[in-house]
Amino acid sequence: MANGNVTARASFVQQARWRPIEFVFWACTLLPFVVTPAYLSLASQVAITALFALSLDLILGYAGIVSLGHAAFFGMGAYTAGLIAKHYWTEPLSALCLAGLAAGILGYLTSHIIIRFRHLALIMLTMGFGLLLAEAANSASDLTGGADGLQGFRVPGVLGFKFDMFGRAAYAYALAVLFLCFLVARRVIHSPFGLALRGIRENATRMPAIGAPSRAHLRKAYTIAAVLAGIAGAVLTQTTSTVSLETLSFSRSADVLVILILGGAGRRLYGGIVGAIIYMVARDQFSGANPQYWYFWIGVMLVAVVMFLPNGILGGLSALHKKSQ
């Protein structure tokens, strides 16, 4: 018995260990600075989207909560950061924290309702909350600028580095935020709390039976994911100096789900990051001629992933890796 305990513990610790490939991956994220300096603004978009997808991975990949309204938190963070920069001060780091806090409060409040539902009702409710918030932002045009978006502010830079047209500081900022949030999320999923979440995902009735406070866990996970999504939205606002209603839109919620599934959900949080890189770069290449036809390729990708790669690109790669050994 004791022996079994030790092995379980050892495998748990083993899982949390950093792999060499991870160091290589994060080193590669620095490449855009030297290899493709002309695409640094795209690179910061990728980093922001990756953080947003990572936040969804926490609830979808680890806690099993399917959300079609995750953009609500992204938009909440984006508007909070925008309003602070427009009316109060332009120092970005404190605004970033407040944006995360605002999104987290919204996440905590809605989590009480969300976690009571499953299946279609859950999908519909998350979508409903997202649409409600988008409509509210549209109606409150005095505060949010309505359909024109929030404009007329500029965040000059962070810690003395200026956000200029080359986008070096913007990408460095987005990447640093992504990496720090990744470390936090990684700590969360490899903690006993993260293990409990996976238990709830696998069997929602058994976990309470062995004494895990299922609902409290889910509420916490949902709130943490909301905070991270809000931070992603705030970084977008601060590096582009504008907030549009699109940050709250249904299509943003759908896109981030597509990105995460494309990369692979529940794969040590890398699925969202890999998905974001492939999706954003492909969109940049294909949608030049006409954005309408870009949707054709996303559609084909989705059908192909569901039919042939049920665990996303990372799942496919790891299956290939196992086969070759």
Place this chain on the structure above:
Amino acid sequence: MLSSLASVVFDGFAYGMLLFLLSVGLSVTLGMMNFVNLAHCSFAMVGGYASVQLAGKLGWPFLATLPVAFIAAAIVSIVLERILYRRLYRASDLDQCLLTIGIVFISIAAFAWFYTTEQQSVQVPEWLKGAQHVGGMTFANYRMFLIVVGLAVTGLLVFFLERTRFGAKVRAAVDNQRMARGLGIDVDRAFMFTFALGGGLAGLGGALSIQIVGLDPTFALGYLVYVLIVVAVGGLGSIGGSFAAAIVLGISDMAGKYYFPWLGAFVIYLVMVALLMWRPAGLFGKR
């Protein structure tokens, strides 16, 4: 005040009929096979564009295009069901959502390619234009036509499901699939026909809606939300529930647009969230 209320109810009722036609097929397939078909409005779009093609480009009379819209959408839904959907009946909700959203995206791009992204319209016969004025109230002819068609289709559907042998098999399959199989009912075939029927009705709804809301390739996504609300609120597999939900939704949407225009679609989403929180399985849902 009273006459404006009557017009809102009348317009909302006609709109609700449209929503019912668009969503009833999804409700039945969701209830029957537990398949989350988000591409349902793409079938409606197939019907709509079939009508545009025949009436606008080939000069058919509008009413003659309606059966073709039904058949075209039914054929497309059978083909998709055979090729893709049946492989995913046992997959998770999420996989089904993703596959069908992929189909929605493909259909949007395909129709944009063939018909551009502009709003399409059709020419309706003279007697469907204009309106009747009764005691200060206005009733548009086309909306009355919609209500008549909607009620007729509902009647036929209820008759088919409640009074025919095939309908009994379908109901048995919805209620308890394993038991129905055990009794020797060919559930797969029943499902294929129901799927085609639901797709066809959506196609009919798509063709009828051109005159009210117009038609462009984003229809497949724009109306998906409304259709899902009807299904989720009405309860899976419940025709009566879908009917009631569609009418409630149609009228509350019209009332919201008429009395609180600054709220936009806020009212309809609020109604949905409130109803779902109150009854997660829908108004008439069993599960």
